Amino acid sequence: MNSLILRLTTRPIIVVLLLISVFLLLRGHDLPGGGFIGGLVAAAAAALYAIAFGPTAAARLLRVRPELLVGWGMATTVVAGLLGMVAGREFLTGLWWVVAVGDQEIKLSTPLLFDVGVYLVVVGVVLRFVLSLEER
Amino acid sequence: MLNALLVAFAVALAAPWSVGRLGRSAGWVLALLPAGLTLYLLSLGRGVAAGEPYAQRLAWVPQLGVELAFRVDGLALMFGLLITGIGTLVAIYAGGYLAGDRQLPRFYLLLFAFMAAMLGVVTSDDLILLFVFWELTSITSFFLIGYKHESEESRANALQGLFVTAGGGLAMLAGFVLLGSMAGTFRISELLASPAVLVEHPAYPAALVLVALGAFTKSAQWPFHFWLPNAMAAPTPVSAYLHSATMVKAGVYLLARLAPALGGTPQWFWLLTLVGVATVLGATALTLLQRDSKRLLAYSTIVALGTMVLLIGVGTPAAIKAMVVFLFAHALYKAPLFMTAGSVDHEAGTRDVTRLAGLGRKMPWTWLAAGLAGLSAAGLPPMLGFVGKELAYESLYGAPWLLAALVAAGAVLLLVAFLVAWVPFAGREARSPQAAHEAPPSMLVGPLVIAPLGLLFGLAPGLLQDGLMRPAAAAVLGEPYAFDLYLWHGLTPALFLSLLTVALGVAVAAGWRRWQPALRARFAAVRAGPVALYEGAWRALLRFAEVQTRVVQPDDLRHHLTIIVAFTVVLTGAVALWRDGLASALWAPAAAYLHEILYFAVILLATATVVRSHSRLVVITSLGVVGFGVAFVFVLFAAPDLAITQFLVDTLVVIIAALVLIRLPSSALRAEGGRDTRWLSGVIAIAGGALIAGLLLAVTGLPLDDSLTRFFEANSYPVARGRNIVNVILVDFRAVDTLAEVVVLAVAAAGVAALLRRRIAGRRDDAGAGRPESEGGDR
Numbered sequence: 001m002n003s004l005i006l007r008l009t010t011r012p013i014i015v016v017l018l019l020i021s022v023f024l025l026l027r028g029h030d031l032p033g034g035g036f037i038g039g040l041v042a043a044a045a046a047a048l049y050a051i052a053f054g055p056t057a058a059a060r061l062l063r064v065r066p067e068l069l070v071g072w073g074m075a076t077t078v079v080a081g082l083l084g085m086v087a088g089r090e091f092l093t094g095l096w097w098v099v100a101v102g103d104q105e106i107k108l109s110t111p112l113l114f115d116v117g118v119y120l121v122v123v124g125v126v127l128r129f130v131l132s133l134e135e136r
Numbered sequence: 137m138l139n140a141l142l143v144a145f146a147v148a149l150a151a152p153w154s155v156g157r158l159g160r161s162a163g164w165v166l167a168l169l170p171a172g173l174t175l176y177l178l179s180l181g182r183g184v185a186a187g188e189p190y191a192q193r194l195a196w197v198p199q200l201g202v203e204l205a206f207r208v209d210g211l212a213l214m215f216g217l218l219i220t221g222i223g224t225l226v227a228i229y230a231g232g233y234l235a236g237d238r239q240l241p242r243f244y245l246l247l248f249a250f251m252a253a254m255l256g257v258v259t260s261d262d263l264i265l266l267f268v269f270w271e272l273t274s275i276t277s278f279f280l281i282g283y284k285h286e287s288e289e290s291r292a293n294a295l296q297g298l299f300v301t302a303g304g305g306l307a308m309l310a311g312f313v314l315l316g317s318m319a320g321t322f323r324i325s326e327l328l329a330s331p332a333v334l335v336e337h338p339a340y341p342a343a344l345v346l347v348a349l350g351a352f353t354k355s356a357q358w359p360f361h362f363w364l365p366n367a368m369a370a371p372t373p374v375s376a377y378l379h380s381a382t383m384v385k386a387g388v389y390l391l392a393r394l395a396p397a398l399g400g401t402p403q404w405f406w407l408l409t410l411v412g413v414a415t416v417l418g419a420t421a422l423t424l425l426q427r428d429s430k431r432l433l434a435y436s437t438i439v440a441l442g443t444m445v446l447l448i449g450v451g452t453p454a455a456i457k458a459m460v461v462f463l464f465a466h467a468l469y470k471a472p473l474f475m476t477a478g479s480v481d482h483e484a485g486t487r488d489v490t491r492l493a494g495l496g497r498k499m500p501w502t503w504l505a506a507g508l509a510g511l512s513a514a515g516l517p518p519m520l521g522f523v524g525k526e527l528a529y530e531s532l533y534g535a536p537w538l539l540a541a542l543v544a545a546g547a548v549l550l551l552v553a554f555l556v557a558w559v560p561f562a563g564r565e566a567r568s569p570q571a572a573h574e575a576p577p578s579m580l581v582g583p584l585v586i587a588p589l590g591l592l593f594g595l596a597p598g599l600l601q602d603g604l605m606r607p608a609a610a611a612v613l614g615e616p617y618a619f620d621l622y623l624w625h626g627l628t629p630a631l632f633l634s635l636l637t638v639a640l641g642v643a644v645a646a647g648w649r650r651w652q653p654a655l656r657a658r659f660a661a662v663r664a665g666p667v668a669l670y671e672g673a674w675r676a677l678l679r680f681a682e683v684q685t686r687v688v689q690p691d692d693l694r695h696h697l698t699i700i701v702a703f704t705v706v707l708t709g710a711v712a713l714w715r716d717g718l719a720s721a722l723w724a725p726a727a728a729y730l731h732e733i734l735y736f737a738v739i740l741l742a743t744a745t746v747v748r749s750h751s752r753l754v755v756i757t758s759l760g761v762v763g764f765g766v767a768f769v770f771v772l773f774a775a776p777d778l779a780i781t782q783f784l785v786d787t788l789v790v791i792i793a794a795l796v797l798i799r800l801p802s803s804a805l806r807a808e809g810g811r812d813t814r815w816l817s818g819v820i821a822i823a824g825g826a827l828i829a830g831l832l833l834a835v836t837g838l839p840l841d842d843s844l845t846r847f848f849e850a851n852s853y854p855v856a857r858g859r860n861i862v863n864v865i866l867v868d869f870r871a872v873d874t875l876a877e878v879v880v881l882a883v884a885a886a887g888v889a890a891l892l893r894r895r896i897a898g899r900r901d902d903a904g905a906g907r908p909e910s911e912g913g914d915r
Contacts (some may be wrong), residue, residue, distance in 0.1 A: 040784035
């Protein structure tokens, strides 16, 4: 789509959208958000980019093919589950590590890792749809 | 044992890689795996002979009482040694037979995976574990039969084998579950210890029939015999291994294994002997029609399998003794016969026995092996096959009708031996399609090692007696049984029956060239009986699937949706009205605020626009407005996660749908040509919407069960350290569901990508004539 306004506004918008998507992903365990929602925001950002600059440019920006994102996402969810087993618990049992950074506490956990996997899968799937439809 | 199996599967996985590295010697090196397993089993043999079976038990699914339980007693040892020993020689043989074949790496993977699964079947001490290995053998053998997958016939035959054996396997699983619930355990050794519980249980006949179905399909018993000859589409090493020595004997193994628990009843006796004798007679008759050396051997294998089932059905100590000896003898002669038939095919280029003659001078070693194996197959002294046959006759003195069947079968087995071990080699050389040479060493080792064993054990059957045959028979009988094996039984009735068999066989074989063409001309084209039934059922199934798909899932997305929604409305609506909870709930009055009413007005307006508009873009964006309106409702009722998701999904749906619309031809919005069916769509849509609304109202009218809500509120933070209950449910409490949904998403993406790629390719092929594909659903 050849629109100057769209092209000019897309770059700042997708930067904000991507930041929001990561924000939503990370805060998801306590406040509205999570991997699915975050992934949808990121996918929307990429879709916007694909509409503004074309699928080839979007694929270049992405660097990896969407299928790979799906595959890595699935692998991440499985690994998050297996970590529970490595610790001698059931598959998908949550493990937590609280790291103190200054006066802030950061909670790292296998559920978060699992959510990252969901995030990657959602981004990959939606992008696969969008890029396939945009390609001529 | 578990470690041995894991090693076998690991080597199977590594086999393709090593074939590439080792080149032509791959067969010799890879054969070290089954050779090692043979030695391992032999090392267990001393304990087994002393009456102390090897046992290993590990928890697997303790909640269901399923264990990784292994047990090696006499029966398992005999089968295990056949599987690994013959497996060693088949691996070497295949290296020569398939030398230079592009798919050789894949072949070894499948062959070893099959071998490991088969070893698992015979060493499992848990019914469920046995079933898992059993199905693994079905699947791996499917790939092995369909090895030449470029050939349509080969694929069809592989599928037939899979359907018959896996179908029987399902029946068997049902039988196993029944047995497990009857006895309260899946452990086979415990089942065998308490036969009375099973036999006197009212469900005994059902369990017996189901388990027997599994065994009969696997061991190609009538009326499931037809898949085995068709499985000869496999390369010869596979036939030699699966369809003589191992897989087809799994059914025999299962019956023998469970004989102490299920046997000894009239039902058992009649079911097994009748099926066994029908198999023997049917296969005997069908053998007469064959000319292809592999098919001749295949039918004679069915005869042998029928004999074993019959002997297990009779179940007396003498019959079981005969069964174990005959089974061992059969494996020792059938495998080399298959291998030499394959060598002849490989060197001379044909398996038609009428076109083969005089190869003996060119292939002396192959002839030697084939001749020794043939003598044993024909049941002539001093071979082990003779001992087995005599014992079988002896055990059936009380049942003349069974004896008569076995004598006829014995005569035909002699004919088969004559046709595959004498005819191709003796006399003056016939002109074969290829100039024949002696087979390479890799293809001689197998037959030349196995076939002489039949002579050795025939001359000195006592060698097998203590270490193998007594423990095996004891395992089938469920109690120790001491017997001695001799080559010479004296002037017994069995000897006269043997003489009669040989005389009959010689008579049949002598005139074969005269009577066979006439018989073939009369019957070869007849396709009746179980095969016709199977083929009819197969065609009917495909036809049904086709019609059903056309009716329920037509290509046109609109029809497809109409059917789905209409079905839901009719079925669910009928139930709702019938239960009479819906009508009263529909008119429950409720107070609403002004801003709520406004939201609903917006939704209604957008919906009206969707219905009225003629522009696709307007339709899609209006649908987006409807979605946003619904999302605002979620916001109103304090469901932020749901609202955010709805906003995002709707945004993306509008984008994706718009992208689809750009590519559609302009006429697709209205039905092409035909009548305007929009009123029908409207009625169905309104009915669907009304149904969902009514159901929701009815549900909210009920007192709400908030035990789940309370559980998650109470546990979300203390247990899962998250305050957002929705997310905690997704990634922690019900993470397995999410994992499955992730997979669903991935599959959907793969499907969409494939559909779109095909469409683009199609467009390139026929320049825009391709029909547009519909877009898959989004979450």
